[in-house]
Amino acid sequence: MSAKRRRPPRIKGQYLLLLGLLLLLILPFALRAVKNPVNYLPRAYIRDQAVSLEAGTNSPPTLEGSTFNPIHCRLNQPCRHTFKGTDKDLYDTLALTADFLPPELKLSDCQTSQTFTGAKRLNCQLTGTPTQTGTYKILVTLTDGTSTPVSKPFTLDVP
Incomplete structure (x- = not known):
């Protein structure tokens, strides 16, 4: 009696189905990466590109107040x-000062952040409770440590 060898069942179809x-799971992500490859680059690469574009510009900072001038309290x-300040130089330290403020008001809650391109932002709050009426001329100055400070006068009105 000759024993017939039995073939193992073919599972080619199962592999093709899994493949x-x-x-189908990978295709949507691959298409998104082709449409916008910057979002899929490693963050270190993007940061290096930003440094090479912005380094050494030594531009003066910009100071933004509000469109409300005078400021009403x-x-x-x-x-x-x-008050907001921005600076394109990567290695500068931003500082914001306000002169001629009434004693009850102060500049506080300063927070720094960095944009995608490497520019630095500084947001500061003028806070307090004024106890005397009057019109005050305040001078807000933004310095970055390397270039000429930028100053902007504001009027604070307490009716």
């Missing part, structure tokens, strides 16, 4: 106003 499902009520 097809895997391809009410007597014996909390007052808050935001």
Whole structure:
């Protein structure tokens, strides 16, 4: 009696099905990467590119107040106003000062952040509760440590 060898069952179809499902899972991500490859680059590469574009510009910082000039605060009520500064130089340290403020108001809550291109941002809050009426001329100065400071006068009105 000759024993017939039995063939193992073919599982080629199962492998093809698994490969097809895997391809369907990966395909949307691959298409997105082709459309916008910058989002899929390693962050270190993007940061290096930003450094090479911005380094050494030594440009003066820019100071943004608000379109509300004069700044209005009410007597014996909390007052808050935001000043913003930006600088394109990567290695500068931003500082914001305000001169000629009423004693009840102060510049505080300064927060720094960095943009995608490497520029630095500084947001500071003018906070306090004015106790005397009057019109105050305040001078807000933004310095970055290397270039000429930028100053901008504001009028603070407490009716």
